[in-house]
Amino acid sequence: MTIRERIDAFWSGERPDQIPYTIYQNEWRHTADDPAWTPMYANGLGVTWYLRSFEWKLRDVEIVDQPYVENGKPMRRLTQRTPVGEIHATWADGWNQKYFLETAADYRVLTYIIRHTDVVPAYDAYLAKAAQLPPHAIAIPEIWRTPLQRILVDFAGLENFGWHLSEYAGELQALYDALLDNFRQVVEVVAKGPGRYVSNLENFTADSLGPRRYEKYLLPVYEECFPILHAAGKLVGSHYDGRTKSCRAQITRAPIDLIESLTPPPEGDQTLAEARAAWPDKLFWSNLNVGGYELPPKELKELVLKRVAEGSPDGRRFAFEVSEQYPANWRDSMPVVLEALKETRG
Amino acid sequence: MDPIIREIYDAILAGNSKAVEAKVPVALAAGLAPKQILEEGMIAAMAEVGRLFEEGEYFVPEMLIAARAMQAGLALLKPRLKEGNVQSAGRVAIGSVLGDLHDIGKNLVAMMLEGAGFEVLDLGTNVTPAKFVATVTEKDVRIIALSALLTTTMASMKTTIDALAQAGVRGKIKIMVGGAPITEVFARQIGADGYAPDASRAVALAKSLVAA
Numbered sequence: 001m002t003i004r005e006r007i008d009a010f011w012s013g014e015r016p017d018q019i020p021y022t023i024y025q026n027e028w029r030h031t032a033d034d035p036a037w038t039p040m041y042a043n044g045l046g047v048t049w050y051l052r053s054f055e056w057k058l059r060d061v062e063i064v065d066q067p068y069v070e071n072g073k074p075m076r077r078l079t080q081r082t083p084v085g086e087i088h089a090t091w092a093d094g095w096n097q098k099y100f101l102e103t104a105a106d107y108r109v110l111t112y113i114i115r116h117t118d119v120v121p122a123y124d125a126y127l128a129k130a131a132q133l134p135p136h137a138i139a140i141p142e143i144w145r146t147p148l149q150r151i152l153v154d155f156a157g158l159e160n161f162g163w164h165l166s167e168y169a170g171e172l173q174a175l176y177d178a179l180l181d182n183f184r185q186v187v188e189v190v191a192k193g194p195g196r197y198v199s200n201l202e203n204f205t206a207d208s209l210g211p212r213r214y215e216k217y218l219l220p221v222y223e224e225c226f227p228i229l230h231a232a233g234k235l236v237g238s239h240y241d242g243r244t245k246s247c248r249a250q251i252t253r254a255p256i257d258l259i260e261s262l263t264p265p266p267e268g269d270q271t272l273a274e275a276r277a278a279w280p281d282k283l284f285w286s287n288l289n290v291g292g293y294e295l296p297p298k299e300l301k302e303l304v305l306k307r308v309a310e311g312s313p314d315g316r317r318f319a320f321e322v323s324e325q326y327p328a329n330w331r332d333s334m335p336v337v338l339e340a341l342k343e344t345r346g
Numbered sequence: 347m348d349p350i351i352r353e354i355y356d357a358i359l360a361g362n363s364k365a366v367e368a369k370v371p372v373a374l375a376a377g378l379a380p381k382q383i384l385e386e387g388m389i390a391a392m393a394e395v396g397r398l399f400e401e402g403e404y405f406v407p408e409m410l411i412a413a414r415a416m417q418a419g420l421a422l423l424k425p426r427l428k429e430g431n432v433q434s435a436g437r438v439a440i441g442s443v444l445g446d447l448h449d450i451g452k453n454l455v456a457m458m459l460e461g462a463g464f465e466v467l468d469l470g471t472n473v474t475p476a477k478f479v480a481t482v483t484e485k486d487v488r489i490i491a492l493s494a495l496l497t498t499t500m501a502s503m504k505t506t507i508d509a510l511a512q513a514g515v516r517g518k519i520k521i522m523v524g525g526a527p528i529t530e531v532f533a534r535q536i537g538a539d540g541y542a543p544d545a546s547r548a549v550a551l552a553k554s555l556v557a558a
Contacts, residue, residue, distance in 0.1 A: 158406060158450050159410060159450060159453060161407065162407035162410030162411055166407075208405065209407075210402075210404075210407075213405075266526065266528070289527070290496075290498075294497070325496060
């Protein structure tokens with residue numbers, strides 16, 4: 001099987017010839033030209049390419065994206081200006097230094113922006129990009145995040161978010177409502193577009209919300225929107241890269257087909273055996289812990305096979321990936337994983 | 347428990363900063379000792395927050411707003427604590443190690459330690475071993491708390507501990523480590539004195555380290 005056929009079998013819940021293994025394009029891209037990758041593609045490694053089949057178009061919003069230097073450090077400031085005010089965020093080395101949402105007024109401006117954001121299809125652009133990808137690439141359309149996760153991850157950051165939940169509850173709800181309307185449009189557009197598997201890049205970790213908020217804010221959105229994608233013949237995977245145990249019962253009920261970026265302890269808090277017992281029918285696209293890549297080859301191989309035994313006793317519904325930290329020793333360790341996976345051939 | 351202190355305790359548990367700010371002056375005006383307000387109203391409430399977090403009743407947002415409420419009350423109480431010469435549980439210097447720009451976990455631990463009565467020196471993120479050494483040398487610190495979220499930056503924890511040893515100050519302090527990829531085994535391997543898997547258990551660890 002090619003990696004695309006293998007992934008297709010994985011998505012179908014069928015048994016591929018061996019357990020698939022992929023890496024995120026944004027993790028891999030920094031070293032894409034390194035010839036050390038070539039034998040790994042031949043050995044079955046795939047690269048997942050997240051592409052948008054929709055586009056957000058802003059009305060009455062001016063964007064100013066400004067690089068600058070602060071204390072000798074290169075910084076980026078992104079300002080969004082509207083008739084009701086402006087908001088800005090800053091980054092250093094790609095990390096948020098200041099988030100868009102800090103005051104109640106910021107919420108009102110961002111709500112205006114979201115209410116003035118149209119969702120338009122970008123199917124041709126998606127198909128054109130997908131057609132240009134190499135054979136080891138897997139194109140995946142994405143729907144970005146659900147409303148609360150956008151507020152938490154993209155706009156407020158966890159610390160502001162915790163505070164705003166109580167301090168700016170009304171403003172937060174108004175923004176949430178605007179984002180939900182927008183998310184519904186994204187789902188409608190993506191449902192009619194290309195791609196069999198759709199990624200919800202949720203960036204969820206249970207500690208940041210807890211089961212009650214999951215039940216209130218995430219689950220209803222999944223229950224309303226994901227069946228629209230299902231009706232269009234698509235599968236949905238949610239990027240749950242953190243802890244999941246405290247929301248296990250809620251996740252069981254969520255119409256999520258695939259838990260993507262599932263990571264066992266120590267980064268996550270459920271072993272694959274626990275996750276499989278809780279979610280027997282969900283597909284898992286799972287990370288090996290980055291610490292695992294540091295193991296001697298024999299131990300790394302044993303870890304890979306142990307994880308397969310836990311997560312996929314029958315060789316179905318399971319794949320490995322690198323979606324989080326990029327193993328610094330990838331030249332040495334990732335070929336070991338690929339060799340180990342040959343032993344999963346049925 | 348005194349009824350006013352109970353109100354402060356409950357307000358912290360609920361993360362109600364405004365109520366804490368309103369009640370602390372009432373408690374002081376009623377003649378309650380600052381030390382009693384701190385220990386029975388605030389530290390006890392934050393200990394309960396930690397317990398509820400460990401039990402899976404509270405999550406990060408609840409912990410954050412409780413810590414903010416505690417800080418609001420502590421700001422009002424601090425001058426009176428100084429006047430009364432009330433000692434902190436110990437001085438802790440905390441930072442994300444060199445190369446690591448993550449700060450949420452570190453900030454949570456700092457807040458919870460402060461909530462437990464420790465004096466916390468937050469050195470920020472991407473902290474060099476030299477800065478940790480200088481802090482120990484200059485600030486009479488009892489505990490160094492090192493945070494790392496990335497396996498690629500975990501090695502900086504060992505570098506920091508080695509630098510403290512080379513500077514001859516390792517014996518003066520206890521070192522605790524934490525962060526998503528850190529384990530008890532790793533903590534032992536690099537010569538740390540303890541490891542905590544979350545902010546709540548970091549408080550218990552810090553208490554045990556200062557008591558040792």
